[in-house]
Amino acid sequence: MLLVDFSQSSLCCLEYLEQIQPDVVMSLGLAAERTKITSERVAINCQDGGPDNRGMRVQDELIVEEGPGAYFSALLC
Template sequence: MKKLLLTGFEPFLDHADNPTRLLADTLDSEMIGEYVVKSVVLPVTFSEAAEVVVAKMKEHQPDAVMMLGLAAGRNRITPERVAINCSDGDTDNDGVRKQDEPIIKDGSAAYFSTLPIRKYVDILREAGIPAAISNTAGTYVCNNIMYQTLHYIEENQLNVPAGFVHVPASSQMAIVKPGLASMSEDEMLRAVRLMIEAM
């Protein structure tokens, strides 16, 4: 039986919730396609989030890793193409703000996702779910964990496909923030299940 490590995030900034937390919690231990899902909800911190991912990889020895994050403002599921060696942007949940800092000093400039992101977009669109490849995971904690996870995989010569997928705000979040692009949590769950099946 293959294992897939699925990560979500706790709420951050001014967001009262984070749909990726529900996605991770709901899918934990579910059998999807060839994979049993092992989920973890991460802190939105530069100092800890990637460490938790690596610790869970060591614990579960997954055959694949899919990391999820909220991209409030996007209106579709967006698998990320690349993570860059830079931390910058808003304050994290520890109150830490980074500016123009390398994630790993003298590390590679970038790492590309090793998930089948084009296949994901194609199957989601065929299923009637809005989706597109994104060419920037930003420079916040989402990019940070994608970069550090792919770095860990390369450094340890692991044959483990891994990457990051951003999701829109949930419909519940849009209730309190009118005009915010959103998607129902049920539709997001359907999307994540389809992507895991496509592994």
């Protein structure tokens, strides 16, 4: 489990995945209005929120600079 930290979470996650070399990765998050764990159908390439666990706020920042606007899941939702 990772803390919400806009500046470090991605790097920590990628370093860990490099170490363990999994076949599949499924990331889950908490959505306040949901009553159960659900998968996401689309991931928007935008960080927007805060404050994180360090007090940092971000608004309308790209996660992957050269990436598409959204990434769609092949999982059944």
